[in-house]
Amino acid sequence: MSGDSVVPMTRRGVYLPIGALLLGMLLAALDQTIVATALPTIVSDLGGMDHLSWVVTAYLLAVTAATPLWGKLGDQYGRKRLFQSAILIFLVGSALCGVAQNMPQLIGFRAVQGLGGGGLITLSMAIVGDLVPPRERGRFQGLFGAVFGTTSVLGPLLGGFFTEQLNWRWVFYINLPIGALALVVIALALHIPAGGYAHRIDYLGTLLIASAATCVVLVTSLGGTTWDWNSAQVYGLAVLAAVLVVAFVLVERRAVEPVLPMSLFAVRNFTLCAAISFVIGFAMFGAMTYLPTFLQVVHGVSPTMSGVHMLPMVLGVIAASTVSGQLITHTGHWKFFPVVGTGVTTGGLLLLHRLAPDSSQLEMSAYFAVFGIGLGLVLQVLVLVAQNAVRYADLGVATSGVTFFRSIGASVGVAVFGAIFASRLGGKLADALRGQPLPAGVSADSLKHNPQSVSRLPAGARRGVLGAYSESITDVFLFAAPLAFVAFVLTWFFVQQRLRRSVQVPDEAETLAPCPVERSSADEAARALSRLNTLEGRRDLYERITERAGMDLRPAASWMLLRVHHDGPVEPALIPDDGTIPRRVVADAARQLEERGLAEREGLQLVATARGAEAARALSDARQELLAEELGDWWGPDRPTDLTQLVRQLNEEIGRAEPPRAA
Structure with missing residues (x-):
């Protein structure tokens, strides 16, 4: 854009x-x-x-x-x-x-x-x-x-x-x-x-991948329940899904604007990110869908309190995601986090499998938190690594590609969890109720379709039914654990690449949302570079450009000289004081420019001298060079026009932003 x-x-x-x-x-x-x-x-x-x-x-x-x-x-x-x-x-x-x-x-x-x-x-x-x-x-x-x-x-x-x-x-x-x-x-x-x-x-590509995903979800959700696994319907849908995937690949190779460019899969780190994102979406949204059912049916928790009980998992995701993102930003090292995160996620799934009707609230909260922390350690880094692995032209589609696979994983995960749960529940209920006296109108089938009728059962039968529900739900986590372990193995194949300065921690829309994120490469680059407009970013930027231009000026003085050079005379006393930048910083910056002969007063206004105009041009060139350096190898001789325009526009806009705080 x-x-x-x-x-x-x-x-x-x-x-x-x-x-x-x-x-x-x-x-x-x-x-x-x-x-x-x-x-x-x-x-x-x-x-x-x-x-x-x-x-x-x-x-x-x-x-x-x-x-x-x-x-x-x-x-x-x-x-x-x-x-x-x-x-x-x-x-x-x-x-x-x-x-x-x-x-x-x-x-x-x-x-x-x-x-x-x-x-x-x-x-x-x-x-x-x-x-x-x-x-x-x-x-x-x-x-x-x-x-x-x-x-x-x-x-x-x-x-x-x-x-x-x-x-x-x-x-x-x-x-x-x-x-x-x-x-x-x-x-x-x-x-x-x-x-x-x-x-x-790419209407055809969208239709093909959506149809393929629907076929996979139908197979996983209806196989073993509505249809036998050996039925013609299951085999037919599985074959159709495979045909649709092959057709999708062929269409994407020829599409002008493909939904998912096949060239991305030639990049090793992107391919690994896509596969691991699928697993994370599978585990995260499958668990978030069925854990409330476990809490309400097995532990008799109210709907509101089931949401409260889920907080350790959700807060674990958010906290681990935030902390890992900050550590990556400050250290530049990222490979540790997906390795540990997928390992902890695998362990978390095994812990969730241990949940039972007699599990204490503390035990459940601890297991939920471990699982959430594992997910959070992985969520941030996958988008970041994918963005870092591709050229600028593919930055937007790399982001949408990783989040797309997480979305498909979420859809399939919820369906698979549901299929395992439903296929095991019927048999376990029948076993639990065999020989038990039941109230009129209550049967294994009615309990399967209306879990609230558990309260009508006598104590002995109720214990068996709660155990059946508990085992049916927690078994899904045991089945998901090997898939998470595969993701753990895949993380060891990541190639540790130095992070570009422009690749920043993704926001929650790219990490917590189960839907693909559609942003252009220019949008992603603008989001990353816009951090230079924060107070800390401006101070760091003006310190660096002043040093590069070979000048001994305060950061705020460099900013003011550029402001005067680009926009004409400025009256320092009229620069808005919004409380974040002390008036003293502005006054000291103006005084330093006058003392160095870079600006002079015409009445109350500050005007650049000839020396000041020359210094401002040097500062402006240094600022644009630093903006370009933030982009690393994206700023090559064959860089696209939109990237050049973005850097030029940011160079002008940052010069008109508020002055940096440091004097």
């Missing part, structure tokens, strides 16, 4: 549309986590425990398939119109989910929700680039990433609260007033270009 497309707006004028975009992102992000704690109640009301996983999987598959299309259609036809359409589709899906009368209806309506959700996530982050200049994008996109961190914590709690205090249908109805507010604000306050950038949209 070119900086030329940014619509000039005051900082205050940006906040209202940004707030509406955050609401849209909140809706889509929340619906990925809010449903899990409501699922046991939904199943008891609508029936269909065998298809519980599809309530989550349908949404994930639809989001994954729709995300790449929304991004390119927004470029072509205008993001405002498309964002409004995405909100409407999402709200229609939410309303229909709220009135669903059976599981097939709910699953279908969740897919409609997912189609809209993919647009909300993709377009909200893309519109930020239309509203704010490159130097500000990192800060605002960080807000959108924080939404995913917040909803990871709040989603399970809110899902439990609405289910317990109102009705599970309010998990979906709550979207309606929030979405309506976002629609009104977007219509009135968002003013951005109408689009017009033509794409060769």
Whole structure:
């Protein structure tokens, strides 16, 4: 995205549309986590425990398939119109989910929700680039990433609260007033270009990969339950999935703008990141879907408290992800984290397998935390390593590729967990109830479809049923552990590459979200370089350019000289004092420029002298060189035009930012 497309707006004028975009992102992000704690109640009301996983999987598959299309259609036809359409589709899906009368209806309506959700996530982050200049994008996109961190914590709690205090249908109805507010604000306050950038949209590639993923999910979720593993349906879908994958590869080799360029798989570290991302998505979202069921059915925890019990896992993910990201940034060493993270994740899955009806709250919290810490240690580094491994032209698709595989892993993981759970539950319930007296209307089949009827059983039968549910759920973690161990082995094959200075820790949108992230290479580079606009970044930047230009000036004095050179006379006393930069720093900078003969007063205004103009040109050249150096080998002789324009624009904008704090 070119900086030329940014619509000039005051900082205050940006906040209202940004707030509406955050609401849209909140809706889509929340619906990925809010449903899990409501699922046991939904199943008891609508029936269909065998298809519980599809309530989550349908949404994930639809989001994954729709995300790449929304991004390119927004470029072509205008993001405002498309964002409004995405909100409407999402709200229609939410309303229909709220009135669903059976599981097939709910699953279908969740897919409609997912189609809209993919647009909300993709377009909200893309519109930020239309509203704010490159130097500000990192800060605002960080807000959108924080939404995913917040909803990871709040989603399970809110899902439990609405289910317990109102009705599970309010998990979906709550979207309606929030979405309506976002629609009104977007219509009135968002003013951005109408689009017009033509794409060769890869509709066929999108259809093929979505169809292949659906076939895999159908095989894993229906095989062994609805269909025998040796049935013609299972074999037919497996063969069809393989054919679709082969067709997808062939189509992507010829597509002008492929969903997933096959050339990326020639890069060893990217291929490893994609495979490990699949496993992490598989384990993370499978566990987040079924642990609330374990807590509510086996331990009799309320829906709200099941969300509270999940906090050690979620907080473990966020804390480990944040700490590992900071350590990588400061040390430049990253290989340790995926190795340890996948190892801890494997151990965490084995610990979750040990959960039982008599497990204490402390024991469960410890196991949840270990599992979450393992996931968090891996999540940050995978996107970072993939970005570091590719050339600039592939930066955007590398990011979307890794997150795409995590999305597919999440969809398949939830389905596989559900298939293992459903296939084992029926037999274990039958064994537990054999010879047990049962109340009228209660049977192994009714208990399978309505877990809340466990409370009607006599004590002896209840213990057996709770044990059956416990073993059926915890067995899925045992089956997932070998896959996590394979990921652990794969991490040893990473090639330790020196990190480019421009490759920064990804935000939560790229690590916690189960949907692919669609950003262009220029967007990713702008996000990374925009950290130079922070107080610490500006101080470091101006210290370095002053040293490179061979001058002995305070960082703030270098900034002021460039400001005077680019924008003309400046009255230092009128530079806004927002509390972050002391007035003394500005006054001392102006005084130093006068003492060195680099600027002089014309009345109250500061004007550059001839020596000052020459010094400013040297500082400007040094600043642009340093911006280019941040990009490492991306800044080569064959660099694309958009990267050159981005560096030039950032060079100008950073010169107009507030002065660095250090005097």
